[in-house]
Amino acid sequence: MRRLFGTDGVRGVANRDLTAELAYQLGFAAACVLGKKSDNRPFFVIGKDTRSSGDMLEAALTAGIMAAGVDVHLLGIIPTPGVAYLTRNSHAAAGVMISASHNPVEDNGIKFFGADGYKLIDAMEDEIELMMEQMQECERPIASEVGRRVENGLGATDYAKFLKNTVKHRLDGLKVAVDAANGAAYALAKEVLTELGAEVYAFADEADGAKINVSCGSTHPDFIAAKVKEIGAQVGLAFDGDADRLIAIDEHGEIVDGDRMMLICGKHLREKGELRGHTIVSTVMSNYGFVKAARELGIELVRTAVGDRYVMEAMREGGFILGGEQSGHVIFLNHNTTGDGILTALQLLSVVVESGEPLSKLAGIMRSYPQVLVNVRVKDKTAWRQNDAIAKAILNVENKLGEDGRILVRESGTEPIVRVMAEGPDETVVRSYVEEVVAVVHRELG
Secondary structure (H helix, E strand, C coil): CCCCCECCEEEEEECCCECHHHHHHHHHHHHHHHHCCCCCCCEEEEEECCCCHHHHHHHHHHHHHHHCCCEEEEEEECCHHHHHHHHHHCCCCEEEEECCCCCCCCEEEEEEEECCCCECCHHHHHHHHHHHHCHHHCCCCCHHHCCCEEECCCHHHHHHHHHHCCCCCCCCCCEEEEECCCCCCCCHHHHHHHHCCCEEEEECCCCCHHHCCCCCCCCCHHHHHHHHHHHCCCEEEEECCCCCCEEEECCCCCEECHHHHHHHHHHHHHHCCCCHHHEEEEECCCCHHHHHHHHHCCCEEEEECCCHHHHHHHHHHHCCCEEECCCCCEEECCCCCCCCHHHHHHHHHHHHHHHCCCHHHHHCCCCCCCEEEEEEECCCCCHHHHCHHHHHHHHHHHHHHHHHCEEEEEECCCCCEEEEEEECCCHHHHHHHHHHHHHHHHHHHC
């Protein structure tokens, strides 16, 4: 049987793959597994983004959780990191977020947080899946033991207060353009920034699930880049549907991605003596320019597989406070237990204010190397690891690039594909190196 949980919860097309029946079963099983770990009468907190299917899944999840004897506190529309914060801060047995992040509107997802506010480890997700198979054998609570539902209208207010308290500087005089992706941050991002003194111009800020991520948000940064230049903003901020990631835009309309934001904030923290271990945790997909810049700044790097859960694992193991992905998932572990778009925006804007420098100058901390990526469809996606001819081709390119670039070969996590990626100063040269390796992969594994 295929594993139900993916790298970030359970996702699929709502009401086709991710049905109300499945949501009920997930809620019941999760309550049986996670609710029993609470000493007092347990409760879950549930948040959602603006997708229209969120109401259906919320109702089904709530019914399943209550059927297992666990109470539910409904947070309404709130960013994913808000659920993580409120889970641990309110001493909930678990938190649940209903969102498919940056995915299209027809998709939706369900992700769980443990009582500590961290995403569940694989073993815990496996336990929930096993419980789903055994539901018919479970004893059902009756009378007063059945769970109850509470509307928690103050959750977003508490989360906003927490966010504002993560920065020491007000943002008075800063002109900011915000793209809320018509998602979970549709009101909260503007509210928090305005209360800190920024002059905020909000776009894609409707609670309209039919428009979530449509030609806007962190996967379409050109939208807010155009608005920045149109209104003369100093900074642009583009969130995704559940606001756990951010892509920033400088005053010239240029993209400031996760790599640059981590370096800007990491350098600032290091100068203040607050960057633990002088280390940033990033994935293998961070640009080679990021690696070179970090080295020059005296910042150590820990590299992980692609995925914010792997970044988080390495951060917790090493006791580090800053990590993330080029895509804009940035984790400030001294503040929150997951990637947080609004939190990242506040830390970045705080550096802009404290330094007195425009974002474009701060973003010049690194040079992005041209990157060429080719996907090769193969019969056996793991066979490249034991193939001598492919290993020789990779080594040949590594020798040619030397200290001025890198080549990365890895298999896809979901498809029969080998990905060949290289970076270097000259895009034409880099492309020729990638083509050399791709030709060998085709010949050996195609």
